Amino acid sequence: MIEGLISAAGDLWVWPGPLLMLAGVVIGLIVGVLPGLGGSAGMALLLPLTFGMTPTHAIGFLMAVGTSSGLGGQITSILISVPGDPPNAVTTIDGYAMTKQGRAAEALGAATFGSVFGAVFGIVLFLLVLPFARELVLAVSYPEFFMVALTGLLIVAAVTGGNFVKGLVSVGVGLLVSFIGLDPVVGNPRFTFGQLYLWDGIDVVPALIGLFAGAEMLQLFASRGSQAVVTQSETPVSSSIMDGLRSTIRHWKTVLVASVIGFGAGLVPGISGTLAAFVAYGQAKRMSPDRAMFGKGAVEGVLAPETANDADKGGAMLPTLAFGIPGGLLWAVLLAGLLLHGVPAGPTLLRGDLNIVYVIVVAALVPRLIAAAIVLLVGARAIVVTRLRGDVLAAIVAVIAIVGVYALRLQHLDIVVLMIFCYLGYAMERYGFSRLGFVIALVLGALIESTFHQTLATFGPSGFVSRPIALVLAAFAVIVILVPLAAAIRRRRATAAAAVGSGS
Amino acid sequence: MTERSDAPTIPTPGAVPGRDRRLGALILDIVLITFTTLIVVSAMGLRGDAGLVPLVIGIPTLIGAVYVFALDLRTALARDGAAPEPDAPSLLDQISLEEEAEFETPEARRRQALFALWVIGFVALAWLTSFYVAVPVALLVLFVIVRLHPVAIVVAIAGVVGLLYVLFDLFLRVRL
Numbered sequence: 001m002i003e004g005l006i007s008a009a010g011d012l013w014v015w016p017g018p019l020l021m022l023a024g025v026v027i028g029l030i031v032g033v034l035p036g037l038g039g040s041a042g043m044a045l046l047l048p049l050t051f052g053m054t055p056t057h058a059i060g061f062l063m064a065v066g067t068s069s070g071l072g073g074q075i076t077s078i079l080i081s082v083p084g085d086p087p088n089a090v091t092t093i094d095g096y097a098m099t100k101q102g103r104a105a106e107a108l109g110a111a112t113f114g115s116v117f118g119a120v121f122g123i124v125l126f127l128l129v130l131p132f133a134r135e136l137v138l139a140v141s142y143p144e145f146f147m148v149a150l151t152g153l154l155i156v157a158a159v160t161g162g163n164f165v166k167g168l169v170s171v172g173v174g175l176l177v178s179f180i181g182l183d184p185v186v187g188n189p190r191f192t193f194g195q196l197y198l199w200d201g202i203d204v205v206p207a208l209i210g211l212f213a214g215a216e217m218l219q220l221f222a223s224r225g226s227q228a229v230v231t232q233s234e235t236p237v238s239s240s241i242m243d244g245l246r247s248t249i250r251h252w253k254t255v256l257v258a259s260v261i262g263f264g265a266g267l268v269p270g271i272s273g274t275l276a277a278f279v280a281y282g283q284a285k286r287m288s289p290d291r292a293m294f295g296k297g298a299v300e301g302v303l304a305p306e307t308a309n310d311a312d313k314g315g316a317m318l319p320t321l322a323f324g325i326p327g328g329l330l331w332a333v334l335l336a337g338l339l340l341h342g343v344p345a346g347p348t349l350l351r352g353d354l355n356i357v358y359v360i361v362v363a364a365l366v367p368r369l370i371a372a373a374i375v376l377l378v379g380a381r382a383i384v385v386t387r388l389r390g391d392v393l394a395a396i397v398a399v400i401a402i403v404g405v406y407a408l409r410l411q412h413l414d415i416v417v418l419m420i421f422c423y424l425g426y427a428m429e430r431y432g433f434s435r436l437g438f439v440i441a442l443v444l445g446a447l448i449e450s451t452f453h454q455t456l457a458t459f460g461p462s463g464f465v466s467r468p469i470a471l472v473l474a475a476f477a478v479i480v481i482l483v484p485l486a487a488a489i490r491r492r493r494a495t496a497a498a499a500v501g502s503g504s
Numbered sequence: 505m506t507e508r509s510d511a512p513t514i515p516t517p518g519a520v521p522g523r524d525r526r527l528g529a530l531i532l533d534i535v536l537i538t539f540t541t542l543i544v545v546s547a548m549g550l551r552g553d554a555g556l557v558p559l560v561i562g563i564p565t566l567i568g569a570v571y572v573f574a575l576d577l578r579t580a581l582a583r584d585g586a587a588p589e590p591d592a593p594s595l596l597d598q599i600s601l602e603e604e605a606e607f608e609t610p611e612a613r614r615r616q617a618l619f620a621l622w623v624i625g626f627v628a629l630a631w632l633t634s635f636y637v638a639v640p641v642a643l644l645v646l647f648v649i650v651r652l653h654p655v656a657i658v659v660a661i662a663g664v665v666g667l668l669y670v671l672f673d674l675f676l677r678v679r680l
Contacts, residue, residue: 172565183554221619222612
């Protein structure tokens with residue numbers, strides 16, 4: 001295995017491999033920073049450029065674009081609360097709170113070191129489980145996919161905001177929006193109200209950008225001044241970044257658990273890094289001795305989602321390479337790129353020449369290390385944007401976000417959707433509904449519905465609870481619902497007791 | 505550039521929210537209830553299994569949304585004096601409370617309305633012409649309104665248009 005990895009690294013190093021990877025990293029970071037275009041969209045748009053490249057160089061270039069975009073997305077999530085990609089949405093919660101407290105550099109440092117750890121952990125674990133890949137991936141089927149998605153959504157509803165019912169309503173409405181379009185059973189249009197545009201459903205990118213960027217941009221424009229409420233401390237940026245590294249080491253348990261969660265979520269095709277990031281966030285909150293800080297600038301709230309989001313890619317490599325089932329959008333584009341270059345994607349990949357597998361592994365890791373170095377050296381200087389006038393920054397970000405959303409499908413109606421979600425996001429933020437829960441439900445809605453029907457068709461109604469992993473997940477889902485309810489009852493009793501005590 | 509200067513009045517945590525805020529919460533609840541009802545009613549008319557999952561999700565969501573509406577209505581009808589005695593806010597809470605107070609002022613609302621109108625105008629202009637016309641025109645108009653220095657206006661517009669051209673036209677080959 002080691003020889004294979006060294007040989008793959010050697011292949012990628014053949015000129016102009018390093019230059020292509022560096023170009024891919026830079027494009028990936030820019031694409032990640034821009035709200036709208038994600039890494040996978042960037043890869044898809046750049047696919048034609050790889051026609052003239054060797055398969056190895058094409059993989060290196062595409063993976064560099066796809067894997068480094070997450071690091072670009074974390075910069076905007078932390079500095080201006082606008083996620084570049086859906087998985088970065090969770091980072092906005094505590095990352096932006098840290099920026100407001102003048103701790104942007106520390107947040108960027110923690111997010112970057114967490115990402116690097118997650119990426120390395122995910123890939124090492126992938127290499128360790130590669131010999132058992134077939135058994136591992138076969139243990140998971142439709143009931144498990146359904147239960148993982150359902151449990152994840154319940155966790156999101158329970159963890160976001162202070163009101164469980166509002167969290168559930170946010171998730172429910174997000175799911176209902178995801179059902180707009182062609183139904184997965186017979187393929188008939190539903191909830192489209194006669195609009196041809198709605199046949200494709202509501203695209204997640206305009207919704208995400210609208211929900212998050214819209215509210216923040218309105219507030220930013222209204223604020224007029226800089227974003228950092230507390231002025232950045234006199235500590236040099238490099239020192240603050242090292243604080244991020246120290247936080248990563250100090251919270252090693254959080255980072256480790258987030259990596260495992262990310263890797264596990266990556267194993268299940270369709271379960272996005274967004275859910276992994278959120279589950280890791282929830283777990284970090286549970287593990288933290290200072291839970292009250294979450295949502296107000298807890299560094300673990302930045303570390304956990306970014307770590308899980310990158311470890312997720314290691315897990316997603318398994319179904320992609322072992323079965324040809326893409327573990328996510330990024331991997332679907334990569335498989336398309338492999339086919340384009342005549343590389344047989346799917347189960348035959350592991351049975352044939354393993355060199356391509358090792359090239360993918362190296363190409364998944366090296367660009368992220370380069371991207372992390374760039375973010376630490378250059379990206380951290382980007383905290384200067386927090387000192388820009390809010391109205392100027394809001395206008396520039398709004399223009400770039402709108403252009404980015406339009407460029408994805410060249411549909412003007414996507415901009416209308418973006419604007420509708422701007423106002424919805426603004427209202428949800430203002431009145432305590434969970435924007436994150438809504439977005440994650442929108443992402444997972446199609447998976448939940450299709451796996452629900454596939455489970456019924458394949459295993460019957462008992463399929464949801466007759467398989468061990470599905471049963472454990474179902475039990476966990478019930479606990480997730482009962483714990484907040486029990487806590488609410490306890491709080492109500494305590495309040496009633498206090499009222500009686502003060503009255504007597 | 506400018507730093508925030510005037511400290512706004514900090515609202516007391518735990519107090520009954522203002523009338524506009526209460527009304528806004530009720531309007532959002534009604535929007536959510538209307539949308540959910542629309543989906544549930546439509547799902548009832550679907551043939552076969554197409555409406556099964558939307559109904560399984562939609563009905564509990566509708567119940568939850570109505571419950572939230574009832575709670576918000578109760579809060580809206582509550583008198584300000586009925587608010588519980590609040591604790592002193594922590595430093596971290598104070599930051600968000602200060603922010604919230606800042607966005608409640610008439611000036612902030614006026615600016616938010618201006619920004620919302622500007623975005624609509626920008627999108628309409630892009631629809632009628634192209635982004636390469638709409639982006640500089642819209643940015644110029646807004647920067648003049650917010651009284652940005654002329655040199656800063658030129659630099660900002662050139663930077664944004666240059667970035668869009670290099671990334672979308674040159675690299676990604678997307679015609680805007």
